[in-house]
Every structure is written in structure tokens, then in C-alpha cells.
Amino acid sequence: MADKDHGPPEGPETQGERRFKIRLKLYDRESGESRYCTLDEAKAWDWADPETWRMIGGWQIPNFQALLQILYLKMEKGIEEVEIVEAPRFTMLSGG
DSSP states (O other): OOOOSOOOSSSSTTHHSSSSOOOOEEEEEEOOOOEOOOHHHHHHHHHHHHTTEEEEETEOOHHHHHHHHHHHHHHHOOEEEEEEEEEEEEHHHHHH
């Protein structure tokens, strides 16, 4: 687990204290369509649904706070765009 000092602050003020200057591209694995989305949209996703998985670079994103942590790490590396793959759990586990 990363130290609390390294990473975005936790809580509702996260977006206010740090500007997330990174584009989010959501790829729907079922339909093959992709689109850009905002952090507000991502925050409103049903994160409690166990049947929908979201992944970035092979890492499962279980909640909004984890998404913010990964985005922060990507921004530190100078990455300007992140693709989030979204699909039903069974397709992620079966590989296709």
C-alpha cells in the first residue's frame, strides 16, 4: 500500500485540491465503442456492481478512489490519456 503522503488527497475535496489533467477514454469491450468521459461521469458509475469490471493496463479498478490514485500516478509519469476498459466480469476473466 502506498504512503498517504504520496498520491491524491482522499475525500470529496480531491478534485478541488489537485487538477487532474488527464483524458479518460472509456472503451466498452462488448460493443467495441470508445468515448471520452469526465471524472464526474466516472464518479457516478455504479462502482458497487460486481458484474461490471473496469481496468487500466491490466489492473482492476474497484472504486472511484482507486481510479484517482492510478490517474495521479499516470500524471506523475507525464501520461496525458488513459484508456479504461469496461466489460462484464465474465468476459474479463475468460479473456475475451
